[in-house]
Amino acid sequence: MTEKKVSFGKIFWPSLIAAIIVSVLGSIIFLMMVGGVLNSKFEETPYSVKNNTILHITLDGDIAEIGTTKFNKHQLSFDNKIGLSDLLFGFKSAASNENIKGIFIDIADVHCGYATAREIRKAINEFEKSGKFAIAYNSGEIITQKEYYIASAANLNYGFPSSTMEFNGLGAELTYFKNTLDKLEVEMQVIRGKNNDFKSAVEPFFRDNMSDSSRVQIERYLTSMWGDIRSDISLDRKVSEKELNEIAENISIHRANDAVTFNLMDGVKYRDEIIDILRKKINISENEELELQSFEKYSKKKFYQDQLIMKTDSPNIAVILAEGEVSKDGDGLSSENICKLFQDARKNKTIKTVVFRINSPGGSALASDEIWREVKLTNKVKPVIVSMGDVAASGGYYIAAPASTIFAEPNTITGSIGVFGVIPYTGKMLSNKLGLTFDRASTNKHSVLSTNRKLTEEEFSIIQKEVDNIYIQFMNRVAEGRGMSIDGVNKIARGRVWTGRDALKIGLVDKLGGIDDAIKYAAKKSKIYSPKILYYPILEEDFLSGLVEKLDENSKTDASISNTELPELLLEYYSQLKKLEAMKGIQMRLPYDMMIK
Numbered sequence: 001m002t003e004k005k006v007s008f009g010k011i012f013w014p015s016l017i018a019a020i021i022v023s024v025l026g027s028i029i030f031l032m033m034v035g036g037v038l039n040s041k042f043e044e045t046p047y048s049v050k051n052n053t054i055l056h057i058t059l060d061g062d063i064a065e066i067g068t069t070k071f072n073k074h075q076l077s078f079d080n081k082i083g084l085s086d087l088l089f090g091f092k093s094a095a096s097n098e099n100i101k102g103i104f105i106d107i108a109d110v111h112c113g114y115a116t117a118r119e120i121r122k123a124i125n126e127f128e129k130s131g132k133f134a135i136a137y138n139s140g141e142i143i144t145q146k147e148y149y150i151a152s153a154a155n156l157n158y159g160f161p162s163s164t165m166e167f168n169g170l171g172a173e174l175t176y177f178k179n180t181l182d183k184l185e186v187e188m189q190v191i192r193g194k195n196n197d198f199k200s201a202v203e204p205f206f207r208d209n210m211s212d213s214s215r216v217q218i219e220r221y222l223t224s225m226w227g228d229i230r231s232d233i234s235l236d237r238k239v240s241e242k243e244l245n246e247i248a249e250n251i252s253i254h255r256a257n258d259a260v261t262f263n264l265m266d267g268v269k270y271r272d273e274i275i276d277i278l279r280k281k282i283n284i285s286e287n288e289e290l291e292l293q294s295f296e297k298y299s300k301k302k303f304y305q306d307q308l309i310m311k312t313d314s315p316n317i318a319v320i321l322a323e324g325e326v327s328k329d330g331d332g333l334s335s336e337n338i339c340k341l342f343q344d345a346r347k348n349k350t351i352k353t354v355v356f357r358i359n360s361p362g363g364s365a366l367a368s369d370e371i372w373r374e375v376k377l378t379n380k381v382k383p384v385i386v387s388m389g390d391v392a393a394s395g396g397y398y399i400a401a402p403a404s405t406i407f408a409e410p411n412t413i414t415g416s417i418g419v420f421g422v423i424p425y426t427g428k429m430l431s432n433k434l435g436l437t438f439d440r441a442s443t444n445k446h447s448v449l450s451t452n453r454k455l456t457e458e459e460f461s462i463i464q465k466e467v468d469n470i471y472i473q474f475m476n477r478v479a480e481g482r483g484m485s486i487d488g489v490n491k492i493a494r495g496r497v498w499t500g501r502d503a504l505k506i507g508l509v510d511k512l513g514g515i516d517d518a519i520k521y522a523a524k525k526s527k528i529y530s531p532k533i534l535y536y537p538i539l540e541e542d543f544l545s546g547l548v549e550k551l552d553e554n555s556k557t558d559a560s561i562s563n564t565e566l567p568e569l570l571l572e573y574y575s576q577l578k579k580l581e582a583m584k585g586i587q588m589r590l591p592y593d594m595m596i597k
Helices: 008-043 084-096 114-128 145-151 178-184 200-206 212-237 241-249 256-261 271-281 295-310 335-347 365-381 427-434 457-482 486-492 500-506 515-525 543-551 568-582
Strands: 053-064 068-072 077-083 100-111 133-138 156-159 187-192 292-294 317-323 353-360 362-364 384-393 405-408 413-415 420-425 497-499 533-536 587-589
Touching: 053 084, 053 114, 053 295, 077 084, 077 295, 084 100, 084 114, 084 295, 084 515, 100 114, 100 145, 100 271, 114 133, 114 145, 114 212, 114 384, 114 515, 133 145, 133 271, 145 212, 156 256, 178 200, 187 200, 187 457, 200 212, 200 420, 212 241, 212 497, 212 500, 292 295, 295 533, 317 335, 317 515, 335 353, 335 365, 335 533, 353 515, 362 365, 365 384, 365 457, 384 515, 405 500, 405 515, 413 500, 420 457, 457 486, 497 500
Parallel strands: 053 077, 053 100, 053 292, 100 133, 133 156, 317 353, 317 533, 353 384, 384 405, 384 413
Antiparallel strands: 068 077, 187 420, 362 587, 413 497
8 A cells, every 4th residue: 555645735835824714714703892892882871870779799709909801811811800999999889879779799709818808898797887788699619718708797698509618717738849859859048037937938948847936827827817707707697706616616517508507697599599589679579670780890880980080189098009929020019110109199299198008928128128118208298008908928018117007907917027038959950860060160259159059158148148137127127117126026027927916916007907997097197078089000991891891791700810721739839930930039028828718
């Protein structure tokens, strides 16, 4: 049998033409979609809320300080994050809107910290004080403890009949890489600030378990947070804190039905039954249309309209939102961006006070110091009030230190006043595993500092001294800002993490409360009787968000980052490696990434 050969041209040219056709068709379809959205955008009627409306909020995905919509080029989809400021504004606006009768809170898969969850709970409680109803529906396959914590604030709280449920207390699991690094023959040269024994971010690189210091601080802040969670649930569900702890200790709740048995829920219902309850709440029959309007759309539109007015209406309070790891530049909490925002607020003559909202585990020591300088300069001419979110630790606390007053939620993670540096030694691995060798030429003995050779004792000592100097500077910044002695700061520093409640006791924060509490305090302190609040970065119309709304009006875009090809755990490790790769210079960072469940 003769083998028939196919020429390169017969394969290449048809494939190329097919690829071009697919690309052109895809572009045409995309342009048609965008064109349709643009046309409908220009033609849409002014935003309004009909009488007897129920707002429907879907908590499914990331809740961030600032709401964003970004195109995910890997998934060819939109990643949407709900903004906490949008949500809180929406609850306040809905409470005073006569056409809105209540809120239906649909909870499926919430991604946020417990401090953010607590702020949402408080917003629900405040909304209920207007006399309107709030009904929570735990509709996910698994009702997590955090999701239940939010839902428990509502007047009525229901679960899906076959949903499983978690209510077993708080725990944290850390991953240690030492044994893996040993097998790879990679040595991590770790330099921590003097007596920074609680600064355990680097422990996974040279230990295979928790140090005593690490265990003490983790168990303490988990205990503190668990106490506040039980207290909040107890108040709303009229179940004692002791009983709640016993339920968790005995793992008494496995399904939503169990929660009903222990009075943690009001019942289990299918969605159509929830709709019937909502109909009865506003006294309409089955034949009448139930007005369920998107809470997210409502809050975004109202917030945008408010900020549009504030930009030209002599605002007197600036709220600067800062979230993410502290860095020199980039999209997150970068000194390049935040410093400019402070400069703008400081130059704005109508602004009387600044509320600085921080949600950050820290990061670059240099960038933290740049932001610290702008906060201090601003506080000299206008009071700066800090509001801490889920976490404001290490560099996140550094930038808060010069403020006149610091607010934190009881379950905020803060403190971690310490410094570290990590320099990997990879020479042994590359030589033994891959056969690579290295040679050097230099004018001076320290000219070539490379990860392919170990630090000498002299070099290690020089870096240790620099780390210690930055730690001393950190303590000086805190001592100056908090009116404490260096010795006093050193006793509560050492890299140790504290909850907001414990931080209040030791003087690292001044008051417990959320961003609304901080804004009210800022207004009172500056004698502002008619607050006009302008949020920074100044809100611009979000075209992508509008595009998502038009493309999928009746469903919520998945806000969580997902990948159908890679397991979630691998994605998490990949994310950690990318963070490590991005670290430059000496770090002021939280000892570990928080994954409290």
